[in-house]
Amino acid sequence: MTESSRPSAADDALDGVSPPPPRPPFDGTTWREIGYLLANFPAGVAAFVVLVVWLVLGIGLSVTVIGLPLLAAGLTACRWYGRLERARARALLGVRVEEPSRLRPRERGFLPWLWMRVKDPVAWRHALFAFVRLPWAVLTFTVVLASLFVGWPALPWVARWLSNADRAMVRGLLSPSDELERRIAELESDRVTVTDTAAADLRRIERDLHDGAQARLVALAMGLGLAKEKLLEGRADASVAAMVDEAHGEVKLALQELRDLARGIHPAILTDRGLGPALASLAGRCTVPATTAVDLDERPAPAIEGIAYFTVSELLQNVSKHSAARRASVEVWRARDRLLIQVVDDGKGGARLDGGSGMAGLAERLGSVDGLFVLDSPAGGPTRVTAELPWRARTEAGTPHRGPGSRGR
Known part of the structure; x- marks a missing residue:
């Protein structure tokens, strides 16, 4: 028994984990790596300033009414920052990282939403990425800039080593935390499938009842009503017997349709x-x-x-x-x-x-x-x-x- 119908999650997880294979010193990949490393500094400084101010204010004011909502807003911004960094790494470093599952509150209301945002592990991991990246961004920017002017022959290898560290950092802090996180995403998708299937089954049962047994029972009631009127008026003849016989046949057909419907629900x-x-x-x-x-x-x-x-x-x-x-x-x-x-x-x-x-x-x-x-x-x-x-x-x-x-x- 093989599982050939499913894509290999192991292959996806291992995609790009090892360092890039040998290649010419200055090719398209090298220049993309250099561009990524140089862009680390402005991106890192901007993220650090914005997120630190936002999160520190939220934590510092957490004893007030606006503190926790501000903290939740900052953590929401962390998720958006992680998405942008994954896109940048995908475009320039070729790192393909799965998107974390979306947050879905189990209960409605502001407080459940607020608590869900504050304890979001993905957002806190993205915030840690922003903190860690600032000193690393300063280092990589300085080394690459110096290599551009002083150590030109070593620049491709320096860029490769530094970008491999960036790849590891992106995978470690911006990817779904573990198999549980991926499993949550799968279960969310499966829940949608189950809900859609249940709704389709309910529509099918309603349609079968309306078009089948219900229609026959309505015809049966009308036929028996006409037979009853004739009997009360003293006009009993062969037509009344035919009506009753037809009604008996409709009853048997309706019962068979109901049995078939019940068998379709659960035999x-x-x-x-x-x-x-x-x-x-x-x-x-x-x-x-x-x-x-x-x-x-x-x-x-x-x-x-x-x-x-x-x-x-x-x-x-x-x-x-x-x-x-x-x-x-x-x-x-x-x-x-x-x-x-x-x-x-x-x-x-x-x-x-x-x-x-x-x-x-x-x-x-x-x-x-x-x-x-x-x-x-x-x-x-x-x-x-x-x-x-x-x-x-x-x-x-x-x-x-x-x-x-x-x-x-």
Whole structure:
């Protein structure tokens, strides 16, 4: 099982960490480094003066009403300063540093916003960068300026050494603090995906109720009303019996639509019997002959079961609609703390994440719960989709639940 569908975060993190490779003494990169080092002095002095005055005033007046808001404003400015320095380093030094996640208060109101700003670790790290940079900016400006007039042959190597120190400083103080910071950004993105998905599901349920069962029940009520009027007026004839018979048929159709809708929300067979029988039921309704093999010793959390069920459901629908396959298979098993799903068909292949078949939506949904989605579909087939989900076993009074049908083929 590979994770080829995801970009390598390790490769991004290591990009540019080592010193630049050997190059001609005076090339474009060298001149950009010299320009960056000379610009350090005016940029460093301006940042130091503005931020120090702002932060010192905020800290000094923190016992007053305006102190903390002034401090929060200064820390907000620190974030903007960090963004400008990252852009300057990216343009002149080729250092690509990820942007920190945006601040999002958990509660509304001025005080939560104020407290969130004052304790922002990213802004304090940027303020530290401004403090540290001033003496370094004076040193680099002096050394580079002297080399321009006195030590011209050594200037490229001096610029390279000094700019490497700047690169390390930018990565150390202006990048997201650690993996946790990056994880927060991912979770914020995933939260948007989950919210959008939930809203779309609610709209679908509302539309299905309005256009399906509700419309049938309205027609049923009207038909029964007409039959009732005829019976009360003593005009009972064959037409009344036909109306009642039609109403009976509408009731059965409405009940079937409600069952289908309930199955789309959360199927009863999944709740009662587990993934084995639930996926076997899905395979039985697929227009392409499909087999299932579910090998689980216990049941995962209900939310994970539901995601696994609807992932297989959508994949089998794609097999039915787009694959032109003769057969398909579904396998589900557990590997340590991961639930793995593999759906294979012998169809024409050529499926893509951006192909309009819902694959991209599935990948986003799985990613929102820390899952993986890998698609392998060469032209001519076969198509193999592998999905991974966190296990997160359900517990009852601290004991893992072993439901019926958890292991099945």
